[in-house]
Amino acid sequence: MAARPRTGPARPRLPDARQTMIAGAIDSLRVHGVSGTSVDRVLAATGAPRGSVYHHFPGGRTQLLGDAVSAAGGVMSELIEQLTRDNDPAQALEQFAALWRRTLRESDYRAGCPVFAIAVETTEDTPELADAATEIFARWHRALAGLLVRHDFPADRAARLATLTVAAVEGAIALSRVQRSTAPLDDAVEELRGFYATATR
């Protein structure tokens, strides 16, 4: 990923304009999706001046979005890997769902998943985003399928069930957004957990 193009020794970690813009882009991706995330919107949200974007992201809007997705995907992946390392399947799912319930409520049901935002839009001009999203989903799938295998699911069933879980949680988050209620997420997760418990292994 893009390394710091600065010279000199250990630069102090200042509250970087670059990091701020990436955070703003992630927020916008969550709420407005890819097409809805304009440079203008990010600038308005962060208060950064216009030219700064092209100083920090020579590739312009495309690079800003790409870096935002990588950053968001990295953080979410680490979280999922931690949850799937320290819990059994039902617990991991429940903790993940709890975080999403909170995000939904705190954003007034406006914010969704920034990685999923890429999956629901075909953008001819930025195919690299699709590749990045695919990799991130694969990482989540790997973590979850591994957890299921460690809990005695056969590999093929674990793989399918991991896919179902990712699809269902992402889908339910979207339904919860439009319905302005966590009920779809709650219901989907409850059934999934029942599935984990009763599934033949």
Add this chain to the structure above:
Amino acid sequence: MAARPRTGPARPRLPDARQTMIAGAIDSLRVHGVSGTSVDRVLAATGAPRGSVYHHFPGGRTQLLGDAVSAAGGVMSELIEQLTRDNDPAQALEQFAALWRRTLRESDYRAGCPVFAIAVETTEDTPELADAATEIFARWHRALAGLLVRHDFPADRAARLATLTVAAVEGAIALSRVQRSTAPLDDAVEELRGFYATATR
């Protein structure tokens, strides 16, 4: 993409310019989402002239999108109601999935669900779209939950399982798009069908 016969300078004045524009808007919603669906794009895809939009849709872009969602939602709802009337749960799901596999392949994994496109974007300027989408999802949920109840699921489990199904199918379609393969949809649906079969009633 709307089929457009190129028969010289004079386009055949076909069924209805209005219907053609709605169809074009639906196609664009499927591929590019709400923010990505501009009037320009619909015009380019349909070959309709600029002013026609505001003649047929005095409410402009907002009305065009609203009518497109209503039309698409109506067609899809009738299909789902038919499938859930004439089949058992596993069959209905399989037939619905088969249609989506076909759509994914034929669109080269570019087209998704036009109603779901609304659920994944928060658009402050068009809240009526969210309401329309909510109603359509409710209609699908009703049809599916009813089918499950008729197949001996208790009402509360049927309701949750219907939510899980809608969320999982929509989520899996998106994953299939970005992954350019029907595998996510196939896997999610196979697990769901197993769930239908083994679930305690």
Add this chain to the structure above:
DNA sequence: GTCTATACGAAGATAGAC
């Protein structure tokens, strides 16, 4: 009634002032 021409603003990008 259909379409062309255009006004007006938003958005991506760049040049150059400080």
Add this chain to the structure above:
DNA sequence: GTCTATCTTCGTATAGAC
């Protein structure tokens, strides 16, 4: 190195010609 001013293109909408 940061920001402002500006170019260009795209997008929504309207006026008005035919």
